[in-house]
Amino acid sequence: MKIVKKKFRSWMSVCLLAALFVSLLSACGSDAKDNEAQDGKVTLKFWTIALQPTFNDYFNGLISEYQKSHPGVTVEWSDYPYDAISNKLLTGIASGNVPDVVNLNTEFANQMASKGALADLGQWMSDDEKKSYFDGIFNSTVFDNKAYALPWYTGTEVLFMNTRLVKQAGLDPKNPPKTRDELNEWSRQIKAKTGATGYATTFAARMFPVEGISILNDDKTAAAFNTPATLALIQKMQGLIQEGVLVKEDANFDKQIQYYSSEQTAFEIAGPTFINFIKTSAPDVYKNTIAVPLPTGKADVRLSNTMNVVVPLKSANAEQAAEFAKFLTNATNQTAFAKAANTLPSTKESIKDSFFTENDGTLESEAKVVSAESLDKAVDYMVGVPNAGDVNSAIARQLQEIFMNGKDPKQGLTEAEQEVNQILSQN
Numbered sequence: 001m002k003i004v005k006k007k008f009r010s011w012m013s014v015c016l017l018a019a020l021f022v023s024l025l026s027a028c029g030s031d032a033k034d035n036e037a038q039d040g041k042v043t044l045k046f047w048t049i050a051l052q053p054t055f056n057d058y059f060n061g062l063i064s065e066y067q068k069s070h071p072g073v074t075v076e077w078s079d080y081p082y083d084a085i086s087n088k089l090l091t092g093i094a095s096g097n098v099p100d101v102v103n104l105n106t107e108f109a110n111q112m113a114s115k116g117a118l119a120d121l122g123q124w125m126s127d128d129e130k131k132s133y134f135d136g137i138f139n140s141t142v143f144d145n146k147a148y149a150l151p152w153y154t155g156t157e158v159l160f161m162n163t164r165l166v167k168q169a170g171l172d173p174k175n176p177p178k179t180r181d182e183l184n185e186w187s188r189q190i191k192a193k194t195g196a197t198g199y200a201t202t203f204a205a206r207m208f209p210v211e212g213i214s215i216l217n218d219d220k221t222a223a224a225f226n227t228p229a230t231l232a233l234i235q236k237m238q239g240l241i242q243e244g245v246l247v248k249e250d251a252n253f254d255k256q257i258q259y260y261s262s263e264q265t266a267f268e269i270a271g272p273t274f275i276n277f278i279k280t281s282a283p284d285v286y287k288n289t290i291a292v293p294l295p296t297g298k299a300d301v302r303l304s305n306t307m308n309v310v311v312p313l314k315s316a317n318a319e320q321a322a323e324f325a326k327f328l329t330n331a332t333n334q335t336a337f338a339k340a341a342n343t344l345p346s347t348k349e350s351i352k353d354s355f356f357t358e359n360d361g362t363l364e365s366e367a368k369v370v371s372a373e374s375l376d377k378a379v380d381y382m383v384g385v386p387n388a389g390d391v392n393s394a395i396a397r398q399l400q401e402i403f404m405n406g407k408d409p410k411q412g413l414t415e416a417e418q419e420v421n422q423i424l425s426q427n
Helices: 002-027 056-069 082-095 106-114 127-131 135-139 163-168 180-194 228-243 253-261 274-281 283-287 318-328 331-341 363-377 388-405 409-424
Strands: 042-049 073-080 101-105 158-162 199-201 246-250 267-270 289-292 302-304 307-310 378-380
Touching (some): 056 073, 056 318, 056 331, 073 318, 101 106, 101 318, 135 363, 135 378, 158 163, 158 274, 163 180, 180 228, 180 267, 199 253, 246 388, 253 267, 253 274, 274 283, 274 363, 289 363, 302 363, 307 318, 363 378, 388 409
Parallel strands (some): 042 073, 042 101, 302 378
Antiparallel strands (some): 158 267, 158 289
């Protein structure tokens, strides 16, 4: 999970380079297909992000197996640091040195797909192959029924619960809240009976899709979130904060750990990496903590952070690249990688493995099982425009002004909409 979260944050930081990437695609007159081997032999350039040397044995074995079953195909695996991969990709495309299979997060994959820079992998997939992935994650990169990426390893959040506080509040941890509204009611009771707050969170645009609110319109040319439903959501949260039911702070992950570890909050929404922190900083709280499925909002989804593999449109060997991408992300190989990397697979068959179903009674095992069970409602959050980071920041700033400084919600939403539209006009 740590790898997934780290890569997600890192890729968000390079999204601004997408526009440059597309312009380079357009400007580049050289087509890698001109260099395609004529002797029947194919070399696939496979790029990943920060997986060497930790997973060398896994990938070297995987590549060897693939090459044995595909005579004439050679896979050249290259791995780049987070901070270097974007420039390497841009430089490679500009020079005609186009990779064939590339590891990208969903936000960047969507931006590339929207600009016509990726191959439609669906043309080389059977219906069974498409259905082998969890629907929400697979569909996160599908446009006009075209699959522009194959989901690889992923992660979802769960709800960690302090059972001591929950029981003190007269609530039953064996019958946890199923919806966000129920979670808020539990938080209200926690506040009334124990004095602790329900939970801390970041004030971010990610809260909108959980409630079925679109960030942008369908063609991604304008903000779509300034609606009565959004205003009602914000006013509800504003009321919960004023009651002391939710923490009145834009709490980053470190602050959330502090609140939970000191029992100032009863719940924490996080991935399993959260466990390591409370296990060290608050062993007594760790002993009283359980993991349950994350309550859902009106959209009935849980957000995931997925790493995908894509095939650039200008790949010299697009069909062979798609074949390797399918091999890389099939259930067998995803199961093996998830065990090696402690991530979640995006394939339905994988989570039937006992690794994801057996709970040995530890919090770590419980969180892993709950996370895997949550994948059926998982979808990736993304804005899908080159300056997605600016869009997210503009919304977050206004949410902070509303929740922390008392700004009028309607005014804040209007100003966020205006700023986002200004940002989009620069695309």
